[in-house]
Amino acid sequence: MTPIQANTYSIYFNEDCFSYLENQLKKESYSKIFILVDENTNENCLPYILSNLATEVEIEIIEIEVGEESKNIYTCLDLWHTMIDFGGDRKSIVLNIGGGVITDLGGFVASTFKRGIDFINIPTTLLAMVDASIGGKNGVDLGNLKNQIGVISEPKSVLILTKFLETLPANEMRSGLAEMLKHGLIYDKKYWDKLKNLNNLSTNDLDTLIKESIEIKNTIVSQDLTENGIRKALNFGHTLGHAIESYFLESEDKKTLLHGEAIAVGMILESHLSLSLNLISKEEYAEIKYIITDIFEKIEFTENDIKNILDLLIFDKKNEFGKVQFALLNKIGEIKINQTVDNSLILLAFEDYSHI
Structure with missing residues (x-):
């Protein structure tokens, strides 16, 4: 499928995703790759990504709990501290592998860490593919109020791998x-x-x-x-x-x-x-x-x-x-x-x- 050009990034599909990702990681010479997953995507999606990810850059995998309950500022604090502890800097990149909670939260964390580092969305649910990962809206809930805290910051790219839909209920x-x-x-x-x-x-x-x-x-x-x-x-x-x-x-x-x-x-x-x-x-x-x-x-x-x-x-x-x-x-x-x-x-x- 032909990539879709958004404002400042492109949306790639299936067979084009990994060739783009390999080229991007080489071109930008990132210091570290943080991969954000939840329990489900860690088990069902991450192995496929890692088996096709050709890079020499050090990778740190961070897992959060599944669900909207994780989409809050306290999770962000944990993630920022973890990224600091693992040596994250301005040349780090975040790969968000998951549904709308992961792409919303991960985009917000990346957009505010060190005043903004690169991130790539790899949505794994149909909702995230057609909506949450597209358009640059990133953020968290305030208590039970949806998406009250956030920024508009576009990813480096969005990678659509429809293979992941096979894992969905x-x-x-x-x-x-x-x-x-x-x-x-x-x-x-x-x-x-x-x-x-x-x-x-x-x-x-x-x-x-x-x-x-x-x-x-x-x-x-x-x-x-x-x-x-x-x-x-x-x-x-x-x-x-x-x-x-x-x-x-x-x-x-x-x-x-x-x-x-x-x-x-x-x-x-x-x-x-x-x-x-x-x-x-x-x-x-x-x-x-x-x-x-x-x-x-x-x-x-x-x-x-x-x-x-x-x-x-x-x-x-x-x-x-x-x-x-x-x-x-x-x-x-x-x-x-x-x-x-x-x-x-x-x-x-x-x-x-x-x-x-």
Whole structure:
């Protein structure tokens, strides 16, 4: 596959990844390679990387615990101290091998260590391949509030090895699919239409769809790296989705949701908001709801759950002057940013969702 050119880096696929990596490591004469993994990628992905990594540079492997619970400033402190202890300097590089937690966290750690060192993202989940590793957003959660602390700093490259998808359970694959569906809904109806027929797709089709999803995100990000305008389109489904994800993460009696599971609910709810504001038709809303609920299990919400989720909306990063900002659909394949919505319409959206 032809590499995709982003603002300051390239995204490589499969057979091109290791030749690029070998050349990059030789060209830059790095002093040390730090490889950040979690327990799963250490076991399932790192051996393949190491067996194909031709370099004489000293390698240090750092493992963190799996899960969103590790995506915090305390993990960063541990990593910074570890890198110091192992002799990390301005000519070190970090390879982030993992899902969105690893690429978000590892990118932030690298971007702030010694005021910024190089890093390369090697995403191992579908979600990280099509979303988290692309676009230069790096950061950590503040308590249970998603992505409140971070920087925008682009990697040296992103290496997409779709072989790693073979290690994923079905729920992780679905989680990544949520972001792919979002890309079609906000930008390209033809791409959305392709994703509607997943049962008829082969493995080769999936590789092509992953590349197309990355191209959509990259096209948007390239126009607006710092999210002052069109990049806000990528937040469709995320205003309510992030609040739902945060609430389920902090609630002891709730099962923690994967990012894509929460975003899938968010996309249905925010599609209903789009319907309430007469931005999309009833037919479009029905289609969106049908496709997403066919893939993702319904989540049950009590009145108290909904109240607490609404309270969390005020912490959304897109908010300006205390007002919650939504990116809503204008039609399938087109977005409208900076939309404000009354809570009464959000409650109607939850009411409709409860009858799925």
